[in-house]
Amino acid sequence: MHKNIQRQAGLRGHFDRLQGEVAIKATDTQAEVTLEFLGGKLLVHDGIPKRPDLMIWGPQTALLQSRAFLRGRVRIKGRALLLKPLLLPRLLQLMSAVEPAGVEEASEQLVTLREE
Numbered sequence: 001m002h003k004n005i006q007r008q009a010g011l012r013g014h015f016d017r018l019q020g021e022v023a024i025k026a027t028d029t030q031a032e033v034t035l036e037f038l039g040g041k042l043l044v045h046d047g048i049p050k051r052p053d054l055m056i057w058g059p060q061t062a063l064l065q066s067r068a069f070l071r072g073r074v075r076i077k078g079r080a081l082l083l084k085p086l087l088l089p090r091l092l093q094l095m096s097a098v099e100p101a102g103v104e105e106a107s108e109q110l111v112t113l114r115e116e
Contacts, residue, residue, distance in 0.1 A: 014090040016040040020053035020080055022091060026060035037087075053080035054087060064095075 018037035025032045025048065034052060036043040048055070056063065058074035068074050069092060080087045 011094060014093045015042075018087065018090050018094075020084050020087045021049060022054045022056060022087070023048040023052035024063060025055070025057040026063055027057055028059045031060065037091075052078060053084055054078040054091075 015037075016039060019039050020037055022035045022037070023032070024035065032046070032048045034045040034048055036045060054076060055078050056074060056076050058068065062068035062073040069076070076088065
């Protein structure tokens with residue numbers, strides 16, 4: 001994600017405005033990770049907090065494809081849908097810029113988290 005943000009100037013603005021915790025769970029591998037966006041900074045935590053702003057879950061391959069969100073292969077819930085309505089669209093914009101090589105790398109990282 002970092003490389004894509006650096007390459008595409010328009011994405012930097014989306015990233016800089018992201019605020020909130022996004023928990024992601026791969027239902028097929030049971031990998032769990034939380035992305036904590038802090039307005040231009042990203043912290044990655046293993047596991048899921050009690051009340052993330054957004055909870056996203058689905059098969060691992062679907063989680064790494066932004067179009068899977070639109071096709072209903074990925075589930076989303078959380079208070080941010082009402083309280084932080086721009087969090088999800090900005091996140092999807094960033095995810096749509098991930099190149100195929102980036103998807104493979106992210107997939108390997110999710111598997112590694114599960115194995116540890």
